[in-house]
Amino acid sequence: QVQLQESGPGLVKPSKTLSLTCTVSGGSISSSSYYWGWIRQPPEKGLEWIGNIYETGTTYYNPSLKSRVTMFVDTSKNQFSLNLNSVTAADTAVYYCMRRGGAAAGTGYYYYMDVWGKGTTVTVSS
Amino acid sequence: DIQMTQSPSSLSASVGDRVTITCRASRSISTYLNWYQQKPGKAPNLLIYAASSLQGGVPSRFRGSGSETDFTLIINGLQPEDFATYYCQQSYMTPDTFGQGTKLEI
Numbered sequence: 447q448v449q450l451q452e453s454g455p456g457l458v459k460p461s462k463t464l465s466l467t468c469t470v471s472g473g474s475i476s477s478s479s480y481y482w483g484w485i486r487q488p489p490e491k492g493l494e495w496i497g498n499i500y501e502t503g504t505t506y507y508n509p510s511l512k513s514r515v516t517m518f519v520d521t522s523k524n525q526f527s528l529n530l531n532s533v534t535a536a537d538t539a540v541y542y543c544m545r546r547g548g549a550a551a552g553t554g555y556y557y558y559m560d561v562w563g564k565g566t567t568v569t570v571s572s
Numbered sequence: 573d574i575q576m577t578q579s580p581s582s583l584s585a586s587v588g589d590r591v592t593i594t595c596r597a598s599r600s601i602s603t604y605l606n607w608y609q610q611k612p613g614k615a616p617n618l619l620i621y622a623a624s625s626l627q628g629g630v631p632s633r634f635r636g637s638g639s640e641t642d643f644t645l646i647i648n649g650l651q652p653e654d655f656a657t658y659y660c661q662q663s664y665m666t667p668d669t670f671g672q673g674t675k676l677e678i
Contacts, residue, residue, distance in 0.1 A: 493608075509667060554602070556603075
């Protein structure tokens with residue numbers, strides 16, 4: 447059973463870079479069937495997709511964050527990571543890593559977020 | 573971006589009730605619609621994908637339907653563990669976007 451675990455600082459100063467890592471256990475990040483990604487949730491608010499990365503390093507970012515986001519994958523460690531630079535208080539949130547799986551249904555192939563980490567709270571404050 | 577709008581934002585119900593949550597997309601997304609349940613302090617959990625396909629291990633009292641722009645999540649016979657916040661999410665077009673959530677309360 448695949449499990450994900452986020453790690454990284456819980457407090458980041460404004461204008462600095464937020465860096466988080468997600469460690470995958472119980473399965474290989476190099477499986478060609480999946481993308482890996484990040485979602486965040488500000489306090490008392492809804493969910494925001496940050497981006498996805500494939501084992502090859504191909505990335506897809508939310509346009510609203512694209513100028514500040516970098517994701518990368520380390521297959522030797524079975525990890526993927528998120529960097530978000532120039533952070534402000536608006537970046538304070540619970541950050542979740544997730545697996546983006548898919549399945550055929552009817553005539554289409556459908557993607558969904560089927561495995562999630564427990565989440566890590568990141569506060570941006572001086 | 574495709575905007576997802578859920579209604580209602582909150583809902584009060586009792587154990588055993590049947591509840592309906594709706595999700596509307598700002599443009600047609602075929603059936604590229606997923607539903608998640610989130611309990612306080614926990615990560616979201618996938619319930620339904622492709623608008624109506626039940627994720628493995630999810631009780632059959634959860635049912636999804638809809639296509640194009642209008643979707644519905646129905647929970648038949650509410651159980652105590654179902655009181656949570658529910659989100660719809662479209663996977664038709666990048667960026668993936670979520671509804672604002674529906675909080676289901678006792």
